[in-house]
Each structure stands twice: as C-alpha cells, then as structure tokens.
Amino acid sequence: MAADQAFDRAAAALIDRGVDGAIDCAFVLGTGLGRIADEMLGPVTIPFADIPGFPDGEVSGHARTVSYGTLHGRKVLIFQGRGHYYETGDAAVMRVPVGMLAAFGSPPLILTNAAGSLKAELRPGGMAVITDHINLNGRNPLIGDTGDGRFVPMIDAYDPHLRTRLKKAAAASGAHLGEGVYMWFSGPSFETPAEIRMARTLGADLVGMSTVPEVILARRYGIRVAGISVVTNVAAGLPGGAPSHGETRDVAAAATTGLRRLFRAFLTDL
Ligand code: HPA
DSSP states (O other), X not given: OOHHHHHHHHHHHHHHTTOOSOOSEEEXXXXXXXXXXXXXXXXXXXXXXXXXXXXXXXXXTEEOEEEEEEETTEEEEEEESOOOHHHHSOTTTTHHXXXXXXGGTOOOEEEEEEEEEOSTTSOTTOEXXXXXXXXXXXXXXXXXXXXXXXXXOOTTOBOXXXXXXXXXXXXXXXXXXXEEEEEEOOOSSOOOHHXXXXXXXXXXXXXXXXXXXXXXXXXXXXXXXXEEEEEEEXXXXXXXXXXXXXHHHHHHXXXXXXXXXXXXXXXXXX
C-alpha cells in the first residue's frame, strides 16, 4: 500500500483550507450525532469530496464533512459522518481519514456510533464506552497491507487511559456512561434475532455497522483511540427490539445532549 503519499495528499488539502496543524483531539460523529459540532468556534468546514482519498458521496442526504476549530478551548478536528463498509465493500474506506492524523501529531481519536444493545443496563438513549470488540466479518481493513506493521496487536486497542478519562468526564458531567463489548456486523441489513442470540452467546453487549475497521486502522497507524456508542435500540429479537434506520437516527439525535456534556467535560480536562 502506498499509504504515506495518500496521507500526505489529504493532509495537504486540509492545510490548504486552513487546518494549521495543531489538533488536540479528533472525533468521528456517527449517525444522527452530527450536531455535536455545532458548538465549535470559528470552524473551517471541508466536504469529504474535496479531500483526496476520503470517501465521497452522501449518507442519508447529508454531505460528509470535516470541521476544524475550537471546542471547549481545544483545537479539534471533527469528521461529521464516516465511510461504511456496507457502502462499497471496502473495509479500508476510512484508511486515509484515520491515517492522515499522523501528519497532525497523532491526536487521540474518539469514535462515536449508534448501536443496538444486548445488555439490559444499556438502555436506548444512553451511552457506553467500548471496552473491546468482536470482528467475525471475515473482513479487515489491513488485508492487502504489507510488512510487519500489519500484524497489529489488539490488546487494549480501546485505549485504557482515554477510557478512564471518558469515565471521569461522564461522572463530572452527570451523564451515565456504561461499558460494553461491540460486535461489528457488516450491515446494511440489521441482524436477525438468531444472529443477536449468537452475538450474546459470544460475549457482545453492543452491535453496530462501523467503528471496528477504524479502530484497527488507528492502531495500525499509531493513533490512540476510544469508542463511544450511543444506544439507539434494543437489538433485534430481544424484548422490545425491532431496530429501524429511522429509530436509530431519531434516538441518536435525541441523545446528543448527553454526548455534548460528556465531550465538554472531556475536552475541558484534556
Ligand atoms: N444493529 C446494527 N447497527 C445498529 C443498530 C443495531 O441494532 N442500532 C444502531 N446501529
């Protein structure tokens, strides 16, 4: 993979548009969570389509963008929207957005997503920090990568230090933050009840269609990473569990208040 030039080209496009190099923290905002970026001061906003190597096109009628600016006193880069495996079958669709962070000093990366819950304590509307993941998709964004660097250790992939800080920030902001193991399903169809029973047997607490490839890429490129799931629904077939895209989007949007408070406390203390 000629990775580095692709990262340099993407970074150059951002620098060209005013991203001046200092980034304290980067975020990926998942389905329905884009409003978190509204509180940024003086943001520069760039469509994914203008950045070489970024996934283009729209999701649910919204252009995907990157915003750079100040949030609660810190310089942040916020990806509003992401590329998903289910769009094109490319598990490495987020390789350039993640890998180019190294050109900006490898800031910590906080990934957010909407997820279904398999655990009674993780209720719709609530949030959970991801402790670990299960990937049985048979897909990995590093397939085709070369050299010893592709054999990435995945112990503590979800950075323990960042997880502690997020837990502290949740306590400080009065938001409840549960925790759980996230299992990646390719989507775009939701899981069957039998698949959810399997996931539960295997130790999953949360299911979703993103994040896992980005975590693998982040570890490949030396970026510390954490994941926050906004629980939008009970997983398919469990009592009350009949997920739909509309519900996912609406519950996620309603849960942004807690996420905003969490990130305010997290950034203030960074
Ligand atoms: N399954 C997969 N992805 C999801 C779900 C779900 O139940 N909820 C939100 N994203």
